[in-house]
Amino acid sequence: MAALVRRGARGLLRCADAAATPRRWRHKKKWAATEPKFPATQLALQSFDVTYSVQFGDLWPSIRVSLLSEQKYGALLNNFAAWDHVSAELERLNARDFVSEAVARGAPEPEAGHTEAPSSTSRGCSPNLRCFTFARGDVSRFPHARLGSLGVMDYYLMDAASLLPVLALDLQPGDTVLDLCAAPGGKTLALLQTGCCRNLAANDLSTSRTSRLQKVLHNYVPQGFRDRNRVRVTSWDGRKWGELEGDTYDRVLVDVPCTTDRHSLFEEENNIFQRSRKKERQMLPLLQVQLLAAGLLATKPGGHVVYSTCSLSHLQNEYVVQGAVELLANQYSIEVQVADLSPFRKLFTDTFSFFPSCRVGELVIPNLTANFGPMYFCKMRRLQ
Numbered sequence: 145m146a147a148l149v150r151r152g153a154r155g156l157l158r159c160a161d162a163a164a165t166p167r168r169w170r171h172k173k174k175w176a177a178t179e180p181k182f183p184a185t186q187l188a189l190q191s192f193d194v195t196y197s198v199q200f201g202d203l204w205p206s207i208r209v210s211l212l213s214e215q216k217y218g219a220l221l222n223n224f225a226a227w228d229h230v231s232a233e234l235e236r237l238n239a240r241d242f243v244s245e246a247v248a249r250g251a252p253e254p255e256a257g258h259t260e261a262p263s264s265t266s267r268g269c270s271p272n273l274r275c276f277t278f279a280r281g282d283v284s285r286f287p288h289a290r291l292g293s294l295g296v297m298d299y300y301l302m303d304a305a306s307l308l309p310v311l312a313l314d315l316q317p318g319d320t321v322l323d324l325c326a327a328p329g330g331k332t333l334a335l336l337q338t339g340c341c342r343n344l345a346a347n348d349l350s351t352s353r354t355s356r357l358q359k360v361l362h363n364y365v366p367q368g369f370r371d372r373n374r375v376r377v378t379s380w381d382g383r384k385w386g387e388l389e390g391d392t393y394d395r396v397l398v399d400v401p402c403t404t405d406r407h408s409l410f411e412e413e414n415n416i417f418q419r420s421r422k423k424e425r426q427m428l429p430l431l432q433v434q435l436l437a438a439g440l441l442a443t444k445p446g447g448h449v450v451y452s453t454c455s456l457s458h459l460q461n462e463y464v465v466q467g468a469v470e471l472l473a474n475q476y477s478i479e480v481q482v483a484d485l486s487p488f489r490k491l492f493t494d495t496f497s498f499f500p501s502c503r504v505g506e507l508v509i510p511n512l513t514a515n516f517g518p519m520y521f522c523k524m525r526r527l528q
Protein backbone atom coordinates (compact mmCIF):
# COMPACT_ATOMS: atom_id res chain seq x y z
CA MET A 145 0.00 0.00 0.00
CA ALA A 146 2.75 2.43 1.07
CA ALA A 147 4.63 1.53 -2.12
CA LEU A 148 1.53 2.31 -4.20
CA VAL A 149 1.18 5.67 -2.48
CA ARG A 150 4.87 6.46 -3.17
CA ARG A 151 4.51 5.41 -6.83
CA GLY A 152 1.37 7.56 -7.15
CA ALA A 153 3.16 10.56 -5.68
CA ARG A 154 6.10 10.06 -8.08
CA GLY A 155 3.63 9.95 -11.00
CA LEU A 156 2.07 13.25 -9.92
CA LEU A 157 5.48 14.90 -9.59
CA ARG A 158 6.42 13.69 -13.08
CA CYS A 159 3.18 15.21 -14.49
CA ALA A 160 3.93 18.53 -12.73
CA ASP A 161 7.50 18.50 -14.18
CA ALA A 162 6.15 17.73 -17.64
CA ALA A 163 3.66 20.59 -17.47
CA ALA A 164 6.46 23.02 -16.57
CA THR A 165 8.83 21.83 -19.38
CA PRO A 166 8.22 22.84 -23.02
CA ARG A 167 7.30 19.76 -25.10
CA ARG A 168 10.33 20.02 -27.42
CA TRP A 169 12.73 19.70 -24.43
CA ARG A 170 11.01 16.72 -22.93
CA HIS A 171 12.65 13.32 -23.26
CA LYS A 172 11.76 9.97 -21.82
CA LYS A 173 14.50 8.51 -19.67
CA LYS A 174 15.32 4.93 -20.71
CA TRP A 175 15.56 3.39 -17.25
CA ALA A 176 16.04 -0.18 -18.45
CA ALA A 177 18.94 0.71 -20.72
CA THR A 178 20.77 3.13 -18.42
CA GLU A 179 20.45 2.03 -14.82
CA PRO A 180 20.43 -1.51 -13.43
CA LYS A 181 17.28 -2.45 -11.54
CA PHE A 182 19.39 -3.60 -8.61
CA PRO A 183 22.62 -1.61 -8.18
CA ALA A 184 25.62 -3.85 -7.46
CA THR A 185 26.27 -1.96 -4.20
CA GLN A 186 22.79 -2.96 -3.02
CA LEU A 187 23.33 -6.58 -4.09
CA ALA A 188 26.61 -6.56 -2.16
CA LEU A 189 24.90 -5.38 1.03
CA GLN A 190 22.17 -8.00 0.64
CA SER A 191 24.75 -10.73 0.20
CA PHE A 192 26.77 -9.54 3.21
CA ASP A 193 23.63 -9.41 5.36
CA VAL A 194 22.85 -13.02 4.51
CA THR A 195 26.34 -14.48 4.96
CA TYR A 196 27.96 -12.25 7.56
CA SER A 197 25.02 -12.20 9.97
CA VAL A 198 25.56 -15.97 10.26
CA GLN A 199 29.35 -15.75 10.28
CA PHE A 200 29.66 -12.93 12.84
CA GLY A 201 26.37 -13.22 14.79
CA ASP A 202 25.96 -10.36 17.28
CA LEU A 203 29.04 -8.57 15.91
CA TRP A 204 27.54 -8.09 12.45
CA PRO A 205 25.38 -4.95 13.11
CA SER A 206 28.43 -3.06 14.42
CA ILE A 207 30.68 -4.26 11.56
CA ARG A 208 27.93 -3.36 9.07
CA VAL A 209 27.48 0.21 10.25
CA SER A 210 31.27 0.68 10.31
CA LEU A 211 31.61 -0.67 6.75
CA LEU A 212 28.99 1.85 5.66
CA SER A 213 30.76 4.73 7.44
CA GLU A 214 33.85 6.65 6.43
CA GLN A 215 37.04 4.64 6.47
CA LYS A 216 40.18 5.77 8.33
CA TYR A 217 43.56 6.11 6.69
CA GLY A 218 47.16 5.80 7.70
CA ALA A 219 50.08 7.85 6.34
CA LEU A 220 52.99 5.57 5.41
CA LEU A 221 56.16 7.68 5.55
CA ASN A 222 58.31 7.53 2.46
CA ASN A 223 61.84 6.60 3.57
CA PHE A 224 63.11 7.71 0.15
CA ALA A 225 62.06 11.28 1.00
CA ALA A 226 63.46 13.49 3.76
CA TRP A 227 60.87 12.53 6.36
CA ASP A 228 62.06 14.00 9.69
CA HIS A 229 60.07 17.22 9.40
CA VAL A 230 57.08 15.25 8.02
CA SER A 231 57.00 13.13 11.19
CA ALA A 232 57.08 16.29 13.26
CA GLU A 233 54.22 17.81 11.25
CA LEU A 234 52.09 14.67 11.64
CA GLU A 235 52.78 14.59 15.36
CA ARG A 236 51.62 18.20 15.58
CA LEU A 237 48.30 17.01 14.08
CA ASN A 238 48.10 14.50 16.95
CA ALA A 239 48.76 11.51 14.73
CA ARG A 240 51.15 8.83 16.00
CA ASP A 241 53.34 6.20 14.41
CA PHE A 242 51.49 3.03 15.38
CA VAL A 243 54.29 0.76 14.11
CA SER A 244 57.07 2.21 16.28
CA GLU A 245 54.73 2.27 19.27
CA ALA A 246 53.82 -1.40 18.78
CA VAL A 247 57.45 -2.38 18.28
CA ALA A 248 58.46 -0.52 21.47
CA ARG A 249 55.69 -2.31 23.37
CA GLY A 250 56.71 -5.69 21.99
CA ALA A 251 60.45 -5.33 22.48
CA PRO A 252 61.96 -7.27 25.36
CA GLU A 253 63.08 -5.13 28.30
CA PRO A 254 66.71 -4.06 27.71
CA GLU A 255 69.15 -5.55 30.19
CA ALA A 256 70.72 -3.07 32.64
CA GLY A 257 73.41 -1.03 30.87
CA HIS A 258 72.25 -2.29 27.43
CA THR A 259 70.59 0.34 25.27
CA GLU A 260 70.70 -1.32 21.81
CA ALA A 261 67.63 -1.02 19.59
CA PRO A 262 65.79 -4.34 19.24
CA SER A 263 66.65 -6.28 16.07
CA SER A 264 63.91 -6.81 13.50
CA THR A 265 63.92 -10.51 14.42
CA SER A 266 63.15 -9.85 18.07
CA ARG A 267 60.32 -7.53 16.98
CA GLY A 268 58.86 -10.16 14.67
CA CYS A 269 57.81 -7.66 12.01
CA SER A 270 59.37 -6.03 8.96
CA PRO A 271 61.70 -3.20 9.98
CA ASN A 272 61.86 0.50 9.06
CA LEU A 273 58.14 1.02 8.42
CA ARG A 274 56.59 4.16 9.88
CA CYS A 275 52.88 4.70 9.54
CA PHE A 276 50.90 7.45 11.28
CA THR A 277 47.26 7.08 12.31
CA PHE A 278 44.89 9.11 14.41
CA ALA A 279 43.91 7.63 17.78
CA ARG A 280 40.77 5.57 18.29
CA GLY A 281 37.70 7.77 18.03
CA ASP A 282 39.60 10.59 16.27
CA VAL A 283 38.21 10.85 12.74
CA SER A 284 40.57 13.61 11.53
CA ARG A 285 41.83 13.35 7.97
CA PHE A 286 45.39 13.63 6.74
CA PRO A 287 46.30 16.47 4.38
CA HIS A 288 47.20 15.35 0.85
CA ALA A 289 50.73 14.03 0.39
CA ARG A 290 53.23 16.55 -1.00
CA LEU A 291 56.26 16.41 -3.23
CA GLY A 292 59.34 16.44 -1.00
CA SER A 293 62.67 18.13 -1.56
CA LEU A 294 64.18 14.90 -2.98
CA GLY A 295 61.66 14.80 -5.83
CA VAL A 296 59.42 12.06 -4.38
CA MET A 297 56.18 12.26 -2.38
CA ASP A 298 56.48 12.47 1.40
CA TYR A 299 53.86 9.87 2.42
CA TYR A 300 51.37 7.43 0.98
CA LEU A 301 47.79 7.35 2.27
CA MET A 302 46.39 3.85 2.67
CA ASP A 303 44.14 1.79 4.91
CA ALA A 304 46.58 1.32 7.79
CA ALA A 305 45.41 -2.30 8.20
CA SER A 306 46.93 -3.00 4.75
CA LEU A 307 50.32 -2.64 6.36
CA LEU A 308 49.76 -5.62 8.68
CA PRO A 309 50.36 -8.32 6.01
CA VAL A 310 53.66 -6.60 5.11
CA LEU A 311 54.67 -6.28 8.77
CA ALA A 312 53.79 -9.94 9.36
CA LEU A 313 56.01 -11.00 6.44
CA ASP A 314 58.93 -9.97 8.68
CA LEU A 315 61.44 -9.15 5.93
CA GLN A 316 65.12 -9.63 6.70
CA PRO A 317 67.99 -7.73 5.09
CA GLY A 318 68.93 -9.24 1.71
CA ASP A 319 65.63 -11.05 1.12
CA THR A 320 64.43 -11.84 -2.40
CA VAL A 321 60.75 -10.94 -2.41
CA LEU A 322 57.76 -11.64 -4.66
CA ASP A 323 54.54 -9.59 -4.55
CA LEU A 324 52.30 -11.85 -6.63
CA CYS A 325 49.21 -9.60 -7.02
CA ALA A 326 50.81 -6.21 -6.56
CA ALA A 327 48.75 -3.46 -8.21
CA PRO A 328 47.97 -0.67 -7.53
CA GLY A 329 51.01 -0.97 -5.28
CA GLY A 330 50.44 0.17 -1.68
CA LYS A 331 51.95 -3.01 -0.26
CA THR A 332 54.75 -3.09 -2.86
CA LEU A 333 55.73 0.38 -1.71
CA ALA A 334 55.65 -0.76 1.93
CA LEU A 335 57.86 -3.77 1.09
CA LEU A 336 60.40 -1.41 -0.48
CA GLN A 337 60.27 0.91 2.53
CA THR A 338 61.70 -1.85 4.74
CA GLY A 339 65.03 -1.47 2.90
CA CYS A 340 65.39 -5.26 3.08
CA CYS A 341 64.67 -6.32 -0.52
CA ARG A 342 67.76 -7.49 -2.39
CA ASN A 343 65.34 -7.57 -5.27
CA LEU A 344 61.58 -7.37 -5.55
CA ALA A 345 59.37 -8.90 -8.23
CA ALA A 346 56.03 -7.06 -8.38
CA ASN A 347 53.46 -8.80 -10.56
CA ASP A 348 49.82 -8.23 -11.48
CA LEU A 349 47.76 -9.87 -14.21
CA SER A 350 46.12 -6.59 -15.21
CA THR A 351 48.26 -4.35 -17.41
CA SER A 352 46.12 -1.29 -16.68
CA ARG A 353 46.68 -1.87 -12.98
CA THR A 354 50.44 -2.44 -13.40
CA SER A 355 50.51 1.00 -15.08
CA ARG A 356 49.07 2.41 -11.84
CA LEU A 357 51.74 0.50 -9.91
CA GLN A 358 54.47 1.99 -12.13
CA LYS A 359 53.05 5.44 -11.41
CA VAL A 360 53.21 4.82 -7.64
CA LEU A 361 56.83 3.65 -7.97
CA HIS A 362 57.63 6.67 -10.12
CA ASN A 363 56.13 9.07 -7.55
CA TYR A 364 57.65 7.45 -4.46
CA VAL A 365 60.89 5.67 -5.37
CA PRO A 366 63.90 7.55 -6.78
CA GLN A 367 64.83 6.66 -10.34
CA GLY A 368 68.34 5.54 -9.36
CA PHE A 369 66.93 2.86 -7.06
CA ARG A 370 64.48 1.64 -9.71
CA ASP A 371 67.20 1.68 -12.38
CA ARG A 372 69.49 -0.56 -10.40
CA ASN A 373 67.04 -3.29 -11.34
CA ARG A 374 66.02 -3.88 -7.77
CA VAL A 375 62.35 -3.77 -8.79
CA ARG A 376 60.94 -5.87 -11.64
CA VAL A 377 57.34 -5.28 -12.69
CA THR A 378 55.57 -8.02 -14.69
CA SER A 379 52.05 -8.77 -15.88
CA TRP A 380 51.79 -12.54 -15.77
CA ASP A 381 49.14 -14.91 -14.50
CA GLY A 382 50.23 -15.45 -10.90
CA ARG A 383 48.80 -18.98 -10.95
CA LYS A 384 51.72 -20.02 -13.16
CA TRP A 385 54.44 -18.70 -10.85
CA GLY A 386 55.27 -22.07 -9.32
CA GLU A 387 56.20 -23.33 -12.82
CA LEU A 388 57.96 -20.10 -13.84
CA GLU A 389 60.13 -19.54 -10.77
CA GLY A 390 59.70 -22.37 -8.27
CA ASP A 391 61.71 -22.52 -4.98
CA THR A 392 63.10 -19.01 -5.56
CA TYR A 393 61.94 -16.43 -3.00
CA ASP A 394 62.63 -15.87 0.71
CA ARG A 395 59.34 -14.01 1.17
CA VAL A 396 56.15 -13.99 -0.90
CA LEU A 397 53.09 -11.78 -0.48
CA VAL A 398 49.86 -13.16 -1.97
CA ASP A 399 47.31 -10.32 -1.71
CA VAL A 400 44.59 -11.87 -3.83
CA PRO A 401 41.60 -10.48 -5.75
CA CYS A 402 38.55 -10.78 -3.48
CA THR A 403 35.08 -9.29 -2.98
CA THR A 404 36.78 -6.05 -1.70
CA ASP A 405 33.93 -5.66 0.79
CA ARG A 406 34.23 -1.94 1.50
CA HIS A 407 34.68 -0.97 -2.15
CA SER A 408 31.72 -3.16 -3.17
CA LEU A 409 29.37 -1.17 -0.92
CA PHE A 410 30.23 2.18 -2.52
CA GLU A 411 31.38 1.85 -6.12
CA GLU A 412 29.15 0.70 -8.97
CA GLU A 413 32.04 0.70 -11.41
CA ASN A 414 34.01 -2.53 -11.56
CA ASN A 415 31.84 -3.98 -8.76
CA ILE A 416 32.15 -7.76 -8.45
CA PHE A 417 28.51 -7.97 -7.29
CA GLN A 418 27.25 -6.90 -10.73
CA ARG A 419 24.88 -9.59 -12.02
CA SER A 420 27.12 -10.18 -15.05
CA ARG A 421 30.04 -11.09 -12.73
CA LYS A 422 28.21 -13.73 -10.70
CA LYS A 423 30.24 -16.63 -12.11
CA GLU A 424 33.53 -14.77 -11.53
CA ARG A 425 32.48 -14.11 -7.94
CA GLN A 426 31.63 -17.75 -7.34
CA MET A 427 35.00 -18.81 -8.74
CA LEU A 428 36.99 -16.45 -6.48
CA PRO A 429 37.85 -19.00 -3.75
CA LEU A 430 39.24 -21.39 -6.39
CA LEU A 431 41.35 -18.61 -7.95
CA GLN A 432 42.55 -17.64 -4.47
CA VAL A 433 43.62 -21.23 -3.64
CA GLN A 434 45.48 -21.45 -6.97
CA LEU A 435 47.28 -18.14 -6.37
CA LEU A 436 48.26 -19.05 -2.80
CA ALA A 437 49.47 -22.50 -3.92
CA ALA A 438 51.58 -20.82 -6.66
CA GLY A 439 53.01 -18.40 -4.08
CA LEU A 440 53.97 -21.30 -1.80
CA LEU A 441 55.62 -23.16 -4.70
CA ALA A 442 57.60 -20.02 -5.63
CA THR A 443 58.99 -19.85 -2.05
CA LYS A 444 62.30 -21.44 -1.11
CA PRO A 445 62.01 -24.28 1.39
CA GLY A 446 62.12 -22.56 4.78
CA GLY A 447 60.74 -19.32 3.29
CA HIS A 448 57.60 -17.47 4.34
CA VAL A 449 54.34 -16.52 2.63
CA VAL A 450 51.63 -14.12 3.77
CA TYR A 451 48.17 -14.54 2.27
CA SER A 452 45.80 -11.56 2.53
CA THR A 453 42.39 -10.26 1.43
CA CYS A 454 40.24 -7.22 2.19
CA SER A 455 37.15 -9.40 2.64
CA LEU A 456 35.39 -10.63 5.78
CA SER A 457 34.39 -13.89 4.14
CA HIS A 458 35.65 -17.09 5.81
CA LEU A 459 35.27 -18.77 2.40
CA GLN A 460 37.89 -16.41 0.95
CA ASN A 461 40.07 -16.38 4.06
CA GLU A 462 40.51 -19.36 6.37
CA TYR A 463 39.05 -21.90 3.95
CA VAL A 464 41.43 -20.79 1.20
CA VAL A 465 44.43 -21.23 3.51
CA GLN A 466 43.25 -24.71 4.47
CA GLY A 467 42.58 -25.59 0.80
CA ALA A 468 46.05 -24.48 -0.36
CA VAL A 469 47.85 -26.26 2.52
CA GLU A 470 45.99 -29.49 1.63
CA LEU A 471 46.71 -29.03 -2.08
CA LEU A 472 50.45 -28.70 -1.44
CA ALA A 473 50.47 -31.74 0.85
CA ASN A 474 48.45 -33.96 -1.49
CA GLN A 475 49.77 -32.92 -4.91
CA TYR A 476 53.37 -31.93 -4.16
CA SER A 477 54.11 -33.63 -0.82
CA ILE A 478 55.14 -30.22 0.51
CA GLU A 479 54.40 -29.48 4.14
CA VAL A 480 53.31 -25.98 5.08
CA GLN A 481 53.17 -24.70 8.65
CA VAL A 482 50.63 -22.03 9.54
CA ALA A 483 52.03 -19.46 11.99
CA ASP A 484 50.32 -18.45 15.21
CA LEU A 485 49.93 -14.68 14.84
CA SER A 486 48.31 -14.04 18.21
CA PRO A 487 51.49 -12.42 19.72
CA PHE A 488 51.66 -10.22 16.62
CA ARG A 489 47.96 -9.31 16.99
CA LYS A 490 48.52 -8.27 20.62
CA LEU A 491 51.09 -5.69 19.47
CA PHE A 492 48.42 -3.88 17.45
CA THR A 493 45.23 -4.11 19.51
CA ASP A 494 45.44 -0.43 20.48
CA THR A 495 45.11 0.59 16.85
CA PHE A 496 42.91 -2.10 15.24
CA SER A 497 39.89 -4.20 16.19
CA PHE A 498 40.49 -7.88 15.57
CA PHE A 499 37.93 -10.66 15.18
CA PRO A 500 38.58 -12.80 18.26
CA SER A 501 37.99 -16.27 16.82
CA CYS A 502 39.83 -16.90 13.55
CA ARG A 503 40.90 -20.53 13.31
CA VAL A 504 43.96 -19.57 11.24
CA GLY A 505 45.33 -16.09 10.58
CA GLU A 506 43.98 -12.78 11.86
CA LEU A 507 41.14 -10.55 10.70
CA VAL A 508 40.86 -6.78 11.27
CA ILE A 509 37.18 -5.92 11.50
CA PRO A 510 35.84 -2.40 10.86
CA ASN A 511 34.82 -0.63 14.06
CA LEU A 512 33.42 2.89 14.44
CA THR A 513 36.26 3.90 16.76
CA ALA A 514 38.94 2.36 14.53
CA ASN A 515 37.43 2.16 11.10
CA PHE A 516 40.16 0.21 9.29
CA GLY A 517 39.84 -2.99 7.28
CA PRO A 518 38.48 -5.48 6.63
CA MET A 519 41.90 -7.08 6.30
CA TYR A 520 42.58 -10.78 6.68
CA PHE A 521 46.15 -12.09 6.77
CA CYS A 522 47.71 -15.45 7.47
CA LYS A 523 51.41 -16.30 7.59
CA MET A 524 52.79 -19.65 6.46
CA ARG A 525 56.19 -21.30 6.32
CA ARG A 526 57.08 -23.76 3.59
CA LEU A 527 58.93 -26.60 5.28
CA GLN A 528 60.52 -28.45 2.34
Ligand SMILES: C[S@@+](CC[C@H](N)C(=O)[O-])C[C@H]1O[C@@H](n2cnc3c(N)ncnc32)[C@H](O)[C@@H]1O
Pocket residue numbers: 306324325326327328329330331332347348349350353380381382383399400401402
Ligand atom coordinates in the same frame (compact mmCIF):
# COMPACT_ATOMS: atom_id res chain seq x y z
C1 LIG B 1 43.64 -6.90 -3.84
S1 LIG B 1 44.31 -6.45 -5.35
C2 LIG B 1 46.01 -6.22 -4.95
C3 LIG B 1 46.28 -4.97 -4.18
C4 LIG B 1 47.76 -4.68 -4.01
N1 LIG B 1 48.46 -5.75 -3.38
C5 LIG B 1 48.00 -3.41 -3.22
O1 LIG B 1 48.29 -3.47 -2.03
O2 LIG B 1 47.87 -2.32 -3.81
C6 LIG B 1 44.34 -7.95 -6.23
C7 LIG B 1 45.05 -7.87 -7.56
O3 LIG B 1 45.13 -9.18 -8.12
C8 LIG B 1 45.21 -9.05 -9.52
N2 LIG B 1 44.97 -10.39 -10.12
C9 LIG B 1 43.78 -10.98 -10.41
N3 LIG B 1 43.98 -12.19 -10.94
C10 LIG B 1 45.33 -12.37 -10.97
C11 LIG B 1 46.19 -13.44 -11.43
N4 LIG B 1 45.68 -14.56 -11.94
N5 LIG B 1 47.52 -13.27 -11.33
C12 LIG B 1 48.04 -12.13 -10.82
N6 LIG B 1 47.29 -11.09 -10.38
C13 LIG B 1 45.96 -11.22 -10.45
C14 LIG B 1 44.18 -7.98 -9.81
O4 LIG B 1 44.44 -7.36 -11.04
C15 LIG B 1 44.35 -7.03 -8.61
O5 LIG B 1 45.14 -5.93 -8.97
